[in-house]
Amino acid sequence: MSPTGLPSTLGVVGLGLIGGSLARAVVERGGTVVATTRSPEARAGAGAAGITVVDDVASVVAAADVVVLAVPLPVLDQILAEAGEAAATRPPDQRPTLTDVGSVKVPITQRAAEVLDDPRTFVAGHPMAGTERQGWEAGRGDLFVGRRWALAVDEPVALDRWAQVAGLATTVGSEVVPVDAEDHDRAVALVSHLPYALAATAAALVDEDRHPGLGQVLAAGSFADLTRVAGGHPSLGVEMALANRRALAERLHQLTNRLDDLAALLEDGDGDAVAACFASGREGREAIERLSVARGPGRALELDRHGLLALGRGGERVVDVAPASSNADALTVTVIDPGAPA
Amino acid sequence: MSPTGLPSTLGVVGLGLIGGSLARAVVERGGTVVATTRSPEARAGAGAAGITVVDDVASVVAAADVVVLAVPLPVLDQILAEAGEAAATRPPDQRPTLTDVGSVKVPITQRAAEVLDDPRTFVAGHPMAGTERQGWEAGRGDLFVGRRWALAVDEPVALDRWAQVAGLATTVGSEVVPVDAEDHDRAVALVSHLPYALAATAAALVDEDRHPGLGQVLAAGSFADLTRVAGGHPSLGVEMALANRRALAERLHQLTNRLDDLAALLEDGDGDAVAACFASGREGREAIERLSVARGPGRALELDRHGLLALGRGGERVVDVAPASSNADALTVTVIDPGAPA
Numbered sequence: 312m313s314p315t316g317l318p319s320t321l322g323v324v325g326l327g328l329i330g331g332s333l334a335r336a337v338v339e340r341g342g343t344v345v346a347t348t349r350s351p352e353a354r355a356g357a358g359a360a361g362i363t364v365v366d367d368v369a370s371v372v373a374a375a376d377v378v379v380l381a382v383p384l385p386v387l388d389q390i391l392a393e394a395g396e397a398a399a400t401r402p403p404d405q406r407p408t409l410t411d412v413g414s415v416k417v418p419i420t421q422r423a424a425e426v427l428d429d430p431r432t433f434v435a436g437h438p439m440a441g442t443e444r445q446g447w448e449a450g451r452g453d454l455f456v457g458r459r460w461a462l463a464v465d466e467p468v469a470l471d472r473w474a475q476v477a478g479l480a481t482t483v484g485s486e487v488v489p490v491d492a493e494d495h496d497r498a499v500a501l502v503s504h505l506p507y508a509l510a511a512t513a514a515a516l517v518d519e520d521r522h523p524g525l526g527q528v529l530a531a532g533s534f535a536d537l538t539r540v541a542g543g544h545p546s547l548g549v550e551m552a553l554a555n556r557r558a559l560a561e562r563l564h565q566l567t568n569r570l571d572d573l574a575a576l577l578e579d580g581d582g583d584a585v586a587a588c589f590a591s592g593r594e595g596r597e598a599i600e601r602l603s604v605a606r607g608p609g610r611a612l613e614l615d616r617h618g619l620l621a622l623g624r625g626g627e628r629v630v631d632v633a634p635a636s637s638n639a640d641a642l643t644v645t646v647i648d649p650g651a652p653a
Numbered sequence: 654m655s656p657t658g659l660p661s662t663l664g665v666v667g668l669g670l671i672g673g674s675l676a677r678a679v680v681e682r683g684g685t686v687v688a689t690t691r692s693p694e695a696r697a698g699a700g701a702a703g704i705t706v707v708d709d710v711a712s713v714v715a716a717a718d719v720v721v722l723a724v725p726l727p728v729l730d731q732i733l734a735e736a737g738e739a740a741a742t743r744p745p746d747q748r749p750t751l752t753d754v755g756s757v758k759v760p761i762t763q764r765a766a767e768v769l770d771d772p773r774t775f776v777a778g779h780p781m782a783g784t785e786r787q788g789w790e791a792g793r794g795d796l797f798v799g800r801r802w803a804l805a806v807d808e809p810v811a812l813d814r815w816a817q818v819a820g821l822a823t824t825v826g827s828e829v830v831p832v833d834a835e836d837h838d839r840a841v842a843l844v845s846h847l848p849y850a851l852a853a854t855a856a857a858l859v860d861e862d863r864h865p866g867l868g869q870v871l872a873a874g875s876f877a878d879l880t881r882v883a884g885g886h887p888s889l890g891v892e893m894a895l896a897n898r899r900a901l902a903e904r905l906h907q908l909t910n911r912l913d914d915l916a917a918l919l920e921d922g923d924g925d926a927v928a929a930c931f932a933s934g935r936e937g938r939e940a941i942e943r944l945s946v947a948r949g950p951g952r953a954l955e956l957d958r959h960g961l962l963a964l965g966r967g968g969e970r971v972v973d974v975a976p977a978s979s980n981a982d983a984l985t986v987t988v989i990d991p992g993a994p995a
Contacts, residue, residue, distance in 0.1 A: 439873050459870055488870055498868045501858060506875035509851060511934025512911045516843060516904075518937040524968020526840045527941050528801055528830050531781050533848035533882045535941075540875045541931075542938040549924075549931045556919040556927075562858075563916040567909040569854045574905040577898040582891075585898075589883075589891045592853025595860040596884040599869050599877075626866020 316478050317342040322375025322407065324368050324390055326353035329412045329438060330381025331450030334362050336483040339452045345374040353447035372397035372407060377475055379436075380411040384550045387413055388422050395427040403429070408472045410434040414499060415554040416463050416492035424467075434476040435463035435492055437499070438485060445544060456484030459628065464489040464619045473619075474642055477632040486628035486647065489619040500558035507548035508563065510541035602626065609645035613638065622646065658820050659684040664717025664749065666710050666732055668695035671754045671780060672723025673792030676704050678825040681794045687716040695789035714739035714749060719817055721778075722753045726892045729755055730764050737769040745771070750814045752776040756841060757896040758805050758834035766809070776818040777805035777834055779841070780827060787886060798826030801970065806831040806961045816984055819974040828970035828989065831961040842900035849890035850905065852883035944968065951987035955980065964988065 321337050323330045323346040331353060334344045344362045347370065348354055357364050365371055372378055372394050382390050391411065398406045409432055411419055416435045423433040438460040442449065460480040464473050477487045490498075513534070517526040540548065552559055576584045613635045614622065619642070622629070631645035663679050665672045668690040676686045680703045687705045689712065690696055699706050707713055714720055714736050724732050733753065740748045751774055753761055758777045765775040780802040784791065802822040806815050819829045832840075855876070859868040882890065894901055918926045955977045956964065961984070964971070973987035 439871060441874070461871060488867070490867065494864060494867060495871070498862075498864065498871045499873075501855075501862065502868050502872040502876040505855065506873075506879040507931075508912070508915060509855070509879060510875070510938070511931045512908060512915060513843075513847065513851070514935070514937030514941070515930070515933035516907060516911065516937070518933065518940060520840075520843065522836060522840065522966040522968075523940070525830070525832065525836060525966050526844050526968075527944050528965075528968040528970060529781060529803060529837070529840045530844040530941050531841075531848075532783070533852070534844040536878045536881045537848040537851060538934070538938045538941070539878045541934040542942060545935065546928075548934075549928045552919060552927055552931070553922070553924050556922060560916040560919040563912045563919070565858060566854060567912050567916075569858070570850070570905045570909050570912075573850060573854060574902040574909075577894060577902040577905070580895070580898060582895050585894055586888075586891045588857070589849075589853045589894070591857035591860065592880070592883040593856070593887065595856030595858070596852070596880045598860060598865070599856070599872050599880070600884060602869050623870075624864040624867050626864075626868075626870040628870060 316482050318375065318377040318475060318479065319343065320345055320375045321479070322346070322371040322378035323362075323381055324371055324378065324394065325381040326350065326357055326362075326447050326450075327381060327383075328442065328445050328449045328454070329440065330379060331357070331447040332440070332452065332454035333379060333381065333483065335360060335450055335452035336455060337479075338362060340482065345371050347371050348447070350447060356447050368393040369397035373401070375407050377408045377410065377479060380409065384413050384415070384554050387411060387419060391419065391422055392426040395423075398432070399428045406432055408432050408434060408475045410436045410462075410476045412436055412438055413554070414503065414551050416461070416490070416495045418554060420463060420492045431467050431469040432472055434468055434473050436476060436480075437461040437495065438480070440485075453484065455480070458485050459488050460485035461488045461490045461495050461623075463492045463495065464616055464623070465491040466616075470616060470640065470642055471634070474632050474634070477629060481630055481632060486630055487632070488626075488628055489623040491620050491623070494624060496555050496558045497561075500555050500562045504551050504555050504559045505562045505566065507540050508552060508559065510538045511548060514538040514541040608648060610648055611643055611645050613641050613643050615641045619644070658824050660717065660719040660817060660821065661685065662687055662717045663821065664688070664713040664720035665704075665723055666713055666720065666736065667723040668692065668699055668704075668789050668792075669723060669725075670784065670787050670791045670796070671782065672721060673699070673789040674782070674794065674796035675721060675723065675825065677702060677792060677794035678797060679821075680704060682824065687713055689713050690789070692789060698789050710735040711739040715743070717749050719750045719752065719821060722751065726755050726757070726896050729753060729761060733761065733764055734768040737765075740774070741770045748774055750774050750776060750817050752778045752804075752818045754778055754780055755896070756845065756893050758803075758832070758837045760896060762805060762834045773809050773811040774814050776810050776815050778818060778822075779803040779837065780822070782827075795826065797822070800827050801830050802827035803830045803832045803837050803965075805834045805837065806958055806965070807833040808958075812958060812982065812984055813976070816974045816976070819971060823972055823974060828972055829974070830968075830970055831965040833962050833965070836966060838897050838900045839903075842897050842904045846893050846897050846901045847904045847908065849882050850894060850901065852880045853890060856880040856883040950990060952990055953985055953987050955983050955985050957983045961986070
């Protein structure tokens with residue numbers, strides 16, 4: 312097994328959109344995948360796709376050197392405990408690296424510290440590759456191409472374990488963002504969970520209005536954009552909101568303070584200040600749009616844990632990872648140069 | 654000239670996205686259009702498209718029986734005054750019907766009451782047919798097909814004038830929503846202007862965060878949806894917000910109250926109540942989605958002004974208009990049956 316690229320055998324628990332896509336991506340690249348699933352459709356489809364399907368989590372952990380726990384948030388705690396128990400039955404130098412794909416990272420790293428013999432083997436991960444669709448049938452081997460994949464690199468994860476998962480992620484086409492779990496949860500509270508809360512709250516206001524039919528019939532494209540995720544997966548928004556509830560509550564307060572300020576400016580008719588609010592929003596949106604087209608020649612950097620954390624805080628993305636030539640406590644990573652367009 | 658369908662000669666002031674599309678739509682249906690524009694590109698394009706281009710607003714008003722003022726909000730007041738002045742030079746029984754296409758209706762109806770000799774000839778209108786693009790080049794003759802077009806039917810507009818504009822709108826493919834100007838402005842504050850304010854405010858928060866790069870790089874599809882309109886037309890959001898500032902401020906307060914409630918539920922960890930919030934949002938979104946597929950056989954109704962207003966408040970859409978057979982104070986309208994899918 313190489314510290315970068317594909318593991319000798321990838322284990323996957325759960326063959327929904329994310330797990331099923333990752334298993335396909337690895338098989339398509341010539342890798343070996345052992346997986347388990349509770350879905351008869353996924354079991355049949357995975358067998359036909361060249362994935363070895365086994366009966367339980369323990370059998371996956373016994374066979375793999377990296378195990379991806381690709382299960383919904385409500386069952387992740389339980390599955391992590393099962394995987395940890397199975398890992399503990401293997402010799403210490405043969406225990407697999409465990410990683411998850413949940414959208415909130417602090418609770419699962421706390422859980423890992425409680426239930427794993429060696430929490431340094433757990434890499435908290437978050438591939439940003441969701442779609443409106445779910446399940447094995449919705450999966451595709453190129454799902455991760457060009458998507459960001461956050462991987463927590465804060466204590467206590469071992470850097471070589473982190474590099475294993477980062478290598479898997481970059482090999483299937485993702486850009487890895489090294490994160491601190493708490494930074495991650497604060498960031499996604501704003502850029503992922505807040506939009507779900509806003510979509511639901513705004514959509515509910517129309518129904519409760521004096522003339523709901525009028526609001527419904529006049530709802531424009533901007534409202535369709537705002538409320539789109541309110542109509543998707545029925546429990547995803549709630550699960551994320553509850554899993555990240557403190558960070559989301561803080562973001563809601565932050566937003567309502569700003570909206571109350573804007574309301575006051577509108578009541579005062581302060582056109583210049585209102586225009587400044589909209590101009591700031593435009594700049595914020597444009598910064599994100601620029602990022603999505605930025606693709607420069609890679610820069611190789613040798614970084615320790617703190618260097619990797621600083622990289623992620625700056626919004627940089629890793630597209631290749633290898634052991635550092637001269638330093639066991641560091642990795643050599645190649646990052647996208649955000650300055651140069653594609 | 655028929656009270657429904659196309660006017661003998663349509664006048665258009667401003668050949669941007671809306672005016673240019675409407676002029677094309679009418680010419681494509683065999684109608685006659687006289688227009689004026691300050692854009693050399695639009696002037697050349699319109700000439701080639703069979704539209705008679707004249708030099709000023711007065712020349713349009715002199716030639717047409719319905720005049721659409723398709724200019725941006727900041728100049729609409731001035732153009733309405735010019736059109737009113739020109740209309741007053743024609744004999745009272747030959748004065749054209751004037752209508753606008755702005756996204757806010759109370760201020761322009763107040764303006765019409767001040768500057769027009771006969772405010773009964775003014776029909777405040779709002780075709781919901783905006784796109785990200787602007788200008789003559791962005792226009793297309795089928796822009797209005799299947800779009801809603803709000804037309805204020807509250808006092809003092811004359812019903813036969815209203816029917817003229819409604820006939821134009823339905824002939825080019827729109828579904829007319831009869832509205833009270835104040836109801837309209839309250840509704841669009843929620844379903845059109847609030848999304849612009851939210852997009853700008855949320856996008857600005859990322860830039861101001863402790864680690865803006867991290868938020869930018871982790872911004873997911875839900876955030877892209879939420880902030881999309883923050884990146885569009887540079888002044889549209891501000892213009893709409895200021896034109897509808899009191900209604901928008903009320904909506905902002907209404908929303909922040911709900912968001913503060915949701916934050917409190919999250920802080921308390923009240924999972925059932927959080928789930929109920931998201932479920933309400935889902936219902937609100939689904940009600941809007943259902944409306945967009947509802948297409949039943951038309952029902953013909955004979956309605957006076959109050960009946961038309963009630964129709965719009967219920968979210969019903971008019972697809973055909975004619976004089977009522979037995980009542981000069983009523984119209985016969987055909988409405989879409991929202992119960993039956995296409």
